[in-house]
Amino acid sequence: MFAAIASGNPLQLSTEVPNSNGLQHTIVLSSTKPKSYSHISLFILPNVTFPPEFVATIYFKLSPTEEFKLFGYLSVEKPSAIFKVKLPNQHPTNPIDGLGEIDMDDDNPINNVPSNISELIIGISIEPREEAMLKLQEWKEKQQVENSNSALVVSRPGGVGNISTPGQLAKIYPLLTQELAAKIVQHAYNYLTGFLDPQGNVSIKRFDTWWDKFKTRLANDGQFLDEVTQD
Structure with a gap:
């Protein structure tokens, strides 16, 4: 054949x-x-x-x-x-x-x-x-990430790819965007569950603290998200 x-x-x-x-x-x-x-x-x-x-x-x-x-x-x-x-x-x-x-x-x-x-x-x-093309799309997206040293580069308007908004990113890399969102949510969940009160609530200040720390760490080394897992 x-x-x-x-x-x-x-x-x-x-x-x-x-x-x-x-x-x-x-x-x-x-x-x-x-x-x-x-x-x-x-x-x-x-x-x-x-x-x-x-x-x-x-x-x-x-x-x-x-x-x-x-x-x-x-x-x-x-x-x-x-x-x-x-x-x-x-x-x-x-x-x-x-x-x-x-x-x-x-x-x-x-x-x-x-x-x-x-x-x-x-x-x-x-x-x-349908199954094969989905598999190939996922593979291509992973290849694109690996070929940029495991860093997803988002360009400014007029730059390569013209990706300047989260919506554009999600349209071009839908599966990776879903995975990224899940990693961020899981990271927040892992952090905030350590501050639950007896009623299962968390102070909004704890969320603000998490967000500040998250942005700093993301700016320094975004690859830490690859290590985020469910506890």
Whole structure:
């Protein structure tokens, strides 16, 4: 159903995963030479009629023991994709063995790919369109955050992205905005529950104190929100 070509190497067809009813496939690029990679092309075979209500999500891993990582998709409107491969610390005249960063075809990179690998395993999962596109949207939002050093940069009017209001932020990053709001509420809850009176109430002054401390800490290191959990 699918095939992949690592540049400079022969085409390799996908293999159906047993007991998956044709919904899962793998392609193992083990007989190729990673040091010669510049791009990997992945596509639906021409004789395959791909159902429009499904999407083929694409994953990869560098050994059988690793977990698959999401890295793109194919569908009836997108039957092929080219993924760029970067070798770590590669000099144009002195390439080294190993696979470096793998960029999704829309230039969203997957980082921290180690060198000196012997194979690349591509996993393909055929999923209902709505579920797959939601998963891909969540992945893209997380990639955008990770690519900015885990900091969400909000620009001034006229700046990159023209994000200047909370509403604009929520429109572009709806899932991350929900997660951010939940983290803030949970942080306030964790703090204020330590000051409950016998009737279960908290003085508004305690809330004001929390808010002042929260703003100061947010300005100094916003990543502390990643550590907020339910008590």
